[in-house]
Amino acid sequence: RHPSATRISLANPRHAPYGAAAEEALKYFHIYEDVRGRLIYGDNVVQAAQFIESGSASVGIIALAVARAPVLMEKGTYWEIPQDSFPRLQQGGVILPWAGNKEAAEAFRDFVLGEKGRAILRRYGFHIPERSSESAEILQLSMAIAGARLSSMWVYGPSCVFQEA
Numbered sequence: 488r489h490p491s492a493t494r495i496s497l498a499n500p501r502h503a504p505y506g507a508a509a510e511e512a513l514k515y516f517h518i519y520e521d522v523r524g525r526l527i528y529g530d531n532v533v534q535a536a537q538f539i540e541s542g543s544a545s546v547g548i549i550a551l552a553v554a555r556a557p558v559l560m561e562k563g564t565y566w567e568i569p570q571d572s573f574p575r576l577q578q579g580g581v582i583l584p585w586a587g588n589k590e591a592a593e594a595f596r597d598f599v600l601g602e603k604g605r606a607i608l609r610r611y612g613f614h615i616p617e618r619s620s621e622s623a624e625i626l627q628l629s630m631a632i633a634g635a636r637l638s639s640m641w642v643y644g645p646s647c648v649f650q651e652a
Contacts, residue, residue: 492522492545492546494538494544494545495525495527495544496547497526497548498530498532499531500528503529503532504576505550505576506535515573533553535547535548536556536559540559551612552611552612555610555612578613580596582596
């Protein structure tokens with residue numbers, strides 16, 4: 488609501504998950520209607536961050552991972568929006584059977600899921616839960632959504648990490 492926030496950047500909530508989460512957070516704090524006329528939309532969270540960096544927006548709601556990137560950390564500050572004010576976004580990855588370089592894709596997956604990769608993800612604000620019994624259910628749901636035969640899949644979500652080799 489602060490008057491110095493003349494233009495507020497966020498990703499377009501119609502097609503960008505981070506934009507939808509940003510809009511939910513604004514509604515949670517009961518300020519959406521007050522700031523609605525000051526919102527400017529990027530096609531995605533990176534473009535929303537570019538609006539902030541360029542000065543086209545005085546403030547923005549972007550992914551924590553983007554806010555923690557060195558280029559933005561040098562130019563401003565951030566406040567982490569409480570997790571209970573928006574639905575947690577689930578991140579995942581797949582290696583399709585027709586991957587051009589399956590060995591490189593598997594090496595990348597192993598790095599991301601390994602100790603060093605998980606440490607990097609944590610540093611940039613990603614929630615990295617331990618494996619759980621819910622993993623199989625989420626894998627089945629993800630495979631049903633993808634509708635593809637997958638040679639490998641990993642899913643980061645609010646309560647699971649799953650890897651099928």
